[in-house]
Amino acid sequence: MLPRCAAPVCHVLLLVLCLSAAEDFDWTKNDRSSSFYYGTFPTGFSWGAGSSAYQTEGAWDKDGKGLSIWDVFSHKKGRVLRNDTGDSSCEGYYKVKDDVSLMNELKLNHYRFSISWPRIIPTGIKSDHINEKGIQYYNELIDHLLENKITPIVTLYHWDLPQVLQEKYGGWQNVSIVNHFNDFASLCFEKFGNRVKYWITFNNPWSVAVEGYETGEHAPGLKMRGTGAYRTAHNIIKAHAKVWHTYDTQWRGRQKGLVGISLSGEWGEPVDINNQKDIEAAERYVQFYLGWFATPIFHGDYPQVMKDYIGRKSTQQGLGSSRLPSFSSQEKSYIKGTCDFLGIGHFTTRYITQKNYPASRGGASFFTDRDLAELVDPRWPDPGSEWLYSVPWGFRRLLNFVKAQYGNPMLYVTENGVSEKMQCTELCDDWRIKYYRDYINEMLKAIKDGVNVRGYTAWSLLDKFEWDEGYSERFGLYYVDFRSKNKPRYPKASVQYYKRIISSNGFPNQREVETWKRRATETCSSSNQLLAAARRKAKENAEMPKVWPVHDEV
């Protein structure tokens, strides 16, 4: 098992804070769970699974692909756990047919994947060069999905910025990147838009901004505390809006598709629901997460609470203007309403309490700007990543929050799932079955509450490169044997369980649902045996002498 200290530093600090606070708190008062709801999803509800280019494709330097910031970042020593890289990852680039057959096995309605910008425009600058082999790869993937009646949902930016744009312009810090991104998006609309009808401009821009430019845990690894994340987000929001307008004015008429964005939103629940300060702190937590991007896109400007807090702290720090950039009135109206559907990536929840961080010169940071502390209930299951506690009821609350704040937009859940902690060869993943069962059930309750959720994407189809955690955290429905050259895939028990949810379009009745888990875990023991046998064989082969002693020939 991996040591827990392998987690990103900020998470460790937060959890240390949490755990000390947690000891003297009576968490039993805080139980927000409710009973299981049997019922089905609306007809036409779309079931899917997801992936992203850098996390699964491999072939990092093949067929004319350019370098991305993640190629460069992961090759620097000490940036990724165990110095893992996405160089070959799941070799998804070579396994289109195999992977689509896994989707068929699940009977997925959609598959969410991302296009690697440097694979089709190696420098990121369209006028430099377009890589036909990259276009060909995505053509093949899209065609194969459609032949199998699986709808592609395509993300344009899942974090793999062309390295040249980082070196030349400073990446998302520089507004000039907006036009380059728009050129890349236009090329995708031109080449694939006759077949792709769901476009996601950005995946989880919160992470790009905070982990890429504030804490430096992710590529490009910059630590511009208190300013970097806000500037990055500002340019991402502009780039998103520009691409939406490009589609709207130049492609929508012919292609009739939709353009949205995928935002990550973890839920923040007040520790004490009777304490006004905790209630406001929890609201701030969500506004500094989801609201940071959703409020400009739906209402034209940043959440008032971000403007107030960051503005006040900037003044106290002796700055002449706020560290949070502002939009001109023209920009506000240009950005407002640029979302045909909203993608939600959700994994976990925190309890939130008010905590003041005095504003000091040089001590500015995104995290202290929020004046809050994050806590966790020690009883919450945490089977996987350090930060990921299973708290299903938070999902329903988040979905209802989105409905109330942004006028009940059309929603697709673009990511939801759970990992396992170790280099695990256990395919009987009953904790994942429970996570999916309970989170999907809370989504069903949210739909009954009137939230407009149209589809759900399990994260992820395969185990894959998990950013700064390398291959140590496995989110997949399918296990990938990364030690074997061919990267074979094996179904975990959760494949069988998710498949039942899909074929029943929900949870039809208690009697039936109760048999699913038993049946799913029955099949996984035979997959476990297969995997163990393959492992043994690989080991034996590795131990076999490569050159036979000469006297054997005599």
Ligand code: NOJ
């Ligand atoms: C969100 C990211 O978009 C995805 O790439 C990652 O695998 C999951 N979080 C889990 O950490």
